[in-house]
Amino acid sequence: MFMFEKALVGGRGYWAWIGALAAVACAGAWAYGTQLQTGLGVTGLSRDITWGLYIAQFTFLVGVAASAVMVVLPYYLHDYALFGRLTILGEFLAITAVVMCGLFIVIDMGQPSRVLNVLLHPAPSSMMFWDMTALGGYLALNIAITRVTLEAERNGTAPPRWIRPVILLSIPWAISIHTVTAFLYSGLPGRSFWLTAMLVPRFLASAFAAGPALLILLCLVLRRWWPLRIAPEAIASVALIVAYATAAHVFFILLEVFTAFYSQVPEHVRHFTYLYAGLDGHTALVPWMWASAALALAALVLLAVPGTRRRESTLAAACAAIFVSIWIDKGLGLIVGGLVPSPLGAVADYVPTAREMLITAGVWAVGAAMVTGFFKITAGVRSADR
Amino acid sequence: MAGRAAVATAAGAALGCSAGLPRRHRLGIAIDLRRCIAAGGCRACIDACHRAHNVPDIGDARHEVKWIWKEPFERAFAAEDAETITGALRGQMVPVFCNHCDNPPCVRVCPARATWARDDGLVTIDAHRCIGCRYCVAACPYGSRSFNWIDPRPFVAEPMSRYPTRTRGVVEKCNLCEERLADGKLPACVEACPERAMVFGDLADAASEVRRVIDERYAIRRKPELGTRPQLFYVI
Numbered sequence: 001m002f003m004f005e006k007a008l009v010g011g012r013g014y015w016a017w018i019g020a021l022a023a024v025a026c027a028g029a030w031a032y033g034t035q036l037q038t039g040l041g042v043t044g045l046s047r048d049i050t051w052g053l054y055i056a057q058f059t060f061l062v063g064v065a066a067s068a069v070m071v072v073l074p075y076y077l078h079d080y081a082l083f084g085r086l087t088i089l090g091e092f093l094a095i096t097a098v099v100m101c102g103l104f105i106v107i108d109m110g111q112p113s114r115v116l117n118v119l120l121h122p123a124p125s126s127m128m129f130w131d132m133t134a135l136g137g138y139l140a141l142n143i144a145i146t147r148v149t150l151e152a153e154r155n156g157t158a159p160p161r162w163i164r165p166v167i168l169l170s171i172p173w174a175i176s177i178h179t180v181t182a183f184l185y186s187g188l189p190g191r192s193f194w195l196t197a198m199l200v201p202r203f204l205a206s207a208f209a210a211g212p213a214l215l216i217l218l219c220l221v222l223r224r225w226w227p228l229r230i231a232p233e234a235i236a237s238v239a240l241i242v243a244y245a246t247a248a249h250v251f252f253i254l255l256e257v258f259t260a261f262y263s264q265v266p267e268h269v270r271h272f273t274y275l276y277a278g279l280d281g282h283t284a285l286v287p288w289m290w291a292s293a294a295l296a297l298a299a300l301v302l303l304a305v306p307g308t309r310r311r312e313s314t315l316a317a318a319c320a321a322i323f324v325s326i327w328i329d330k331g332l333g334l335i336v337g338g339l340v341p342s343p344l345g346a347v348a349d350y351v352p353t354a355r356e357m358l359i360t361a362g363v364w365a366v367g368a369a370m371v372t373g374f375f376k377i378t379a380g381v382r383s384a385d386r
Numbered sequence: 387m388a389g390r391a392a393v394a395t396a397a398g399a400a401l402g403c404s405a406g407l408p409r410r411h412r413l414g415i416a417i418d419l420r421r422c423i424a425a426g427g428c429r430a431c432i433d434a435c436h437r438a439h440n441v442p443d444i445g446d447a448r449h450e451v452k453w454i455w456k457e458p459f460e461r462a463f464a465a466e467d468a469e470t471i472t473g474a475l476r477g478q479m480v481p482v483f484c485n486h487c488d489n490p491p492c493v494r495v496c497p498a499r500a501t502w503a504r505d506d507g508l509v510t511i512d513a514h515r516c517i518g519c520r521y522c523v524a525a526c527p528y529g530s531r532s533f534n535w536i537d538p539r540p541f542v543a544e545p546m547s548r549y550p551t552r553t554r555g556v557v558e559k560c561n562l563c564e565e566r567l568a569d570g571k572l573p574a575c576v577e578a579c580p581e582r583a584m585v586f587g588d589l590a591d592a593a594s595e596v597r598r599v600i601d602e603r604y605a606i607r608r609k610p611e612l613g614t615r616p617q618l619f620y621v622i
Contacts, residue, residue, distance in 0.1 A: 039554035040518075041536035046448035050520045050533060110518020110533065110555025117498040117517050128497035128521055189491050189612040190527025266466050343529040344461050344482075348448075 003150065006380030007373040013225075014376070021369040028362010031355045032107060040110055042355050048342040049350040053360050054108035056331040058101050060210070061367075062181045063203060063330065065097035065138065067211020069174035070241050076167050082234040085382075088150055089228070090215055091142045092374035094174070097211075098139045100367040107359060127183045134177045141170045146374075154381045178203045185338060193271035193338040196259075202252045203330075209245035210326040212238050213319035218371065220316055226379030239315050243303035246322050250296055253329075274347065275337045284349035285336060288328050295325035411506040412488060412590040413562060414617030415576065416599045419459075421583035423478045431481060432456070434578030435560070440551045442541035451532040453560040454483035454575055462608060463620075475622065481575075484509060484530040484560035485608060485616030492522035492531065501557075506588070507617055508562045518555040527612050531559045589617060 010018075035042045045052050068090035074080035075087050106112045123129050145167055152159035182203040185194035216238050219230050260268040273279055275289045302308045302318035309315055341347050352360075422428075435441070435454045442451050456479035460468050468476070486509045493503050500515035501522055523531045537554045545551060549565060552558055563573035571577070576584040587596030596619075599605075605619040 039534065039536045041449055041554070045535070047450050047532065048529075050523045105519075108519070110520070110557075111516065111553075112518075114498070114515070114517045117500070117515055121499040121515065123497050123499045125494050126497040126521070127495065128519065132497070184521075185524075188495070188525050188527075189614060190609060191524065339524070343527050344457055346529075 003377050006377045010376065017372065018369060021365040024365035025362045028359050028365065031358040031362065034355065035359065042353060044350050044352045044356060046348060048346050048348045049336060049339050051335050051339065052350050053352045053356055054104045056335040057360060058104040059181060059334065060327055060330045061097040061101045062178055063207025064211040064214060065094040065101065066174045066178040066207045068094035069171055070208050070212045071238065072167065073171050082231060082237055085229055086234055088146055088378060089375065091146045093215055093371060095139060095142045095146065096367050096370040096374065098135055099370065100363055101135060103363045103366065127180060127187060131180045131184060134180045138173050138177050141166060141173060145170060150378065150381060178207050190343055191338050192267040198252060198256055205245050205248035205252055206326045206330055209242055209249050210323050213242050213323045216319045217316060218375065220312060222375050226376065227383045228375065228379055229382050236310060239303065239309050242319065242322065243309060246296065246300050246303055250300055270341055271337050274340050275333050279341065280347040282347045282349045284351060285332060289333050292325045292328035292333065295321040299325060409505065409507050409590060411588050412617060413506050413508050414486065414589040414596060414619065416585045416596050416605060416619045416621055417481060418583045418621045419475065419480055421581040422481060425581045428580065430578045430580055431575035434574040438546060438574040439549050440542045440545055442538035443543065444541045449535040451534060451538060451558065454481055456480060457482050463606065485528055485618045486562055488615035488617060489613060491525040491614060495521045495525040497521065508564055510561050510564055511558060513552050513556045513558060516556040520557065522557055527609055527614065531557050533557050
């Protein structure tokens with residue numbers, strides 16, 4: 001595989017980290033084996049709450065994948081040279097996120113052995129068909145782009161001219177993956193929490209906050225050990241992007257809250273009530289949602305104030321806060337909040353089981369290992385080019 | 387004209403929705419709620435259906451599988467307008483099951499074409515093709531679809547050999563007794579009802595009994611505002 005050997009050289013700390021991730025991934029695989037044997041009944045999902053942690057992780061990670069466009073677009077459309085060394089990291093993060101998405105989709109299936117039925121009996125009327133097409137294409141684009149551009153970087157040459165249109169295509173394509181993922185939900189009649197065109201801009205704004213925030217954190221952490229050669233000014237620019245996206249994300253949520261509570265249409269109000277105040281005594285998500293709101297506001301303040309945005313310690317705190325906040329908002333609230341109350345008005349709580357969380361952790365460990373390897377390869381290329 | 391209609395039908399079929407011509411046959415059921423409610427806690431339709439289709443009795447509400455069951459009128463219908471419900475219906479349990487919508491969102495969303503509407507409007511599932519993604523469950527605005535969270539077979543008391551049992555990880559729902567219709571029989575719930583409260587037939591046929599019942603008395607459907615065009619009519 002492509003420059004893979006560069007991920008195979010590392011010190012004791014590196015291998016301890018990879019070993020720890022492998023252990024978590026193996027534990028997750030074991031837990032998944034038991035789910036495969038007994039069915040999705042091992043999860044906290046139920047008749048009324050039929051999607052949960054897995055689909056939420058998928059939705060969140062499509063956003064992380066799409067967010068690569070936030071470093072690719074300024075560099076390739078605006079010749080913003082500072083992002084030259086960031087684009088490939090963003091694209092590697094995108095590849096990792098798409099692979100994790102695929103894992104979560106298969107894990108969530110009741111009959112994963114039949115997954116190829118979606119190719120055998122393609123259904124263009126289904127948004128899932130288009131999501132699969134969009135994600136598959138995005139994965140292929142980013143594999144091609146990272147391969148070609150990193151090779152050029154290693155050889156100290158300019159990338160071949162033909163890759164530029166491919167990169168330009170990846171820009172609208174990134175927007176498309178998260179648009180179609182929002183369409184999965186926003187096109188369903190009778191699910192009023194999701195049935196809003198606002199879902200698409202909400203998805204994009206939250207993605208462009210959480211994804212680049214993760215990229216900043218990865219750069220800040222990994223450059224302690226590896227020569228990623230990211231200029232502090234580049235990180236500062238990404239921080240500004242995260243600041244604007246966080247502001248848009250919070251603003252969009254408030255728009256939804258206004259429409260629901262000023263119109264007072266019960267169908268729209270009750271999902272928000274369930275999430276932020278609880279309904280019929282079911283309050284499992286309430287502390288989570290308020291934690292998410294508090295973290296988002298804290299991040300917004302830290303990112304809006306120039307001093308705290310520029311200082312690396314406070315920037316890291318802001319990035320971690322917005323990442324966790326959006327993970328809760330999209331990873332718990334969006335899916336469960338859309339399903340509760342049920343079409344028949346039933347209110348239930350969803351608490352993931354330990355096994356479900358172990359499987360989820362396993363996929364995250366796979367993702368962490370992939371990102372580690374990709375960044376290590378990049379650092380390997382960059383350490384040679386003094 | 388004929389050419390345009392054909393294009394519209396083809397486009398409708400491609401989109402998985404009925405943007406094209408109206409169906410020549412449209413199967414549906416009219417339920418006379420007064421008769422049904424008069425029978426009180428009767429479970430004849432539920433028992434007949436669940437026995438005929440090997441529907442498991444899991445007992446645990448979280449993992450429950452059901453094809454037809456009863457809900458309070460307010461939950462099945464006017465949840466936001468309880469004040470206008472007549473005393474005869476308030477708090478009464480009414481049967482609910484798949485509406486075999488003329489414009490079914492569940493069919494539109496299935497990524498494997500594992501569920502579809504037949505030419506006569508009956509919405510069915512191929513349990514062997516279903517990948518268990520539960521997108522149809524999210525798309526159904528009536529909560530009519532059940533997912534097999536665990537192996538259902540140990541919970542089928544007396545398995546009937548005439549209808550297949552299901553495996554874990556697939557979605558199921560009322561199939562309007564397509565296997566019985568093929569034998570020229572009525573749906574099991576219709577046949578089992580001791581009050582003769584259910585009338586089954588072709589709604590596109592102006593001379594059918596089901597059409598006559600709906601034309602003569604006031605009938606309502608669940609969530610008609612969603613544009614799904616349910617084919618279950620509740621005569622009140």
